[in-house]
Amino acid sequence: MALAAKNIPLRCRCGRVSGxxxxxxxxxxxxxxxxxxxxxxxxxxxxxxxxLDVAGGTDIFQMPAGRVKLxxxxxxxxxxxxxxxxxRWYTECCRTPIGNSAGPRFPVVAxxxxxxxxxxxxxxxxxxxxxxxxxELSAVGPLPPNAPPPPTVGLFALRVSKxxxxxxxxxxxxxxxxxxxxxxxxxxxxxxxxAERDALAGGIPVRLES
Ligand SMILES: [Zn+2]
Ligand SMILES: [Zn+2]
Numbered sequence: 001m002a003l004a005a006k007n008i009p010l011r012c013r014c015g016r017v018s019g020x021x022x023x024x025x026x027x028x029x030x031x032x033x034x035x036x037x038x039x040x041x042x043x044x045x046x047x048x049x050x051x052l053d054v055a056g057g058t059d060i061f062q063m064p065a066g067r068v069k070l071x072x073x074x075x076x077x078x079x080x081x082x083x084x085x086x087x088r089w090y091t092e093c094c095r096t097p098i099g100n101s102a103g104p105r106f107p108v109v110a111x112x113x114x115x116x117x118x119x120x121x122x123x124x125x126x127x128x129x130x131x132x133x134x135x136e137l138s139a140v141g142p143l144p145p146n147a148p149p150p151p152t153v154g155l156f157a158l159r160v161s162k163x164x165x166x167x168x169x170x171x172x173x174x175x176x177x178x179x180x181x182x183x184x185x186x187x188x189x190x191x192x193x194x195a196e197r198d199a200l201a202g203g204i205p206v207r208l209e210s
Pocket of ligand 1 (some may be wrong): 015016092
């Protein structure tokens with residue numbers, strides 16, 4: 001039987017940015033571990049090494065954007081863009097990684113574990129175990145023994161059907177990271193140049209000017 005869905009508080013390290021992720025349960029999202037270089041560069045940019053597992057993986061929960069609400073601190077939400085179309089969000093106050101998103105119409109927001117507060121219960125209980133790993137060729141070391149399995153065709157199909165369901169049900173709106181009327185991002189994306197990305201990927205902690 002599916003676990004009852006709950007509302008999970010969202011909060012940056014210092015507490016200025018807060019909100020809630022609604023109706024959270026293993027079946028209401030899609031949890032996975034991403035080993036891509038951009039996720040690693042993002043963690044290094046924020047000086048947040050414990051966001052990554054020993055092989056450089058990020059624990060991510062994708063969910064319908066409309067179920068994520070930001071209550072305070074929207075003015076200090078910031079955004080980075082690497083080479084791809086993904087926007088990576090964090091808080092300026094204490095540099096907590098929030099997660100990532102695509103454009104305002106894509107119905108998904110992916111929240112990193114660092115922004116979710118479910119202290120009373122293990123993450124595996126609240127969100128379910130990660131369903132798969134992706135981009136493992138970019139891992140920076142041997143995968144941890146508890147790394148989730150590689151994706152299967154069935155999982156891809158599950159993810160596509162979830163996304164379609166969210167989109168058809170209108171669960172992607174309003175997207176908390178974009179203005180509801182103008183579709184403008186909460187903050188102008190700062191584009192990371194290839195040279196900056198390489199420096200970050202090389203493990204050098206870089207503080208870029210905002
Ligand atoms: Zn903060
Ligand atoms: Zn990634």
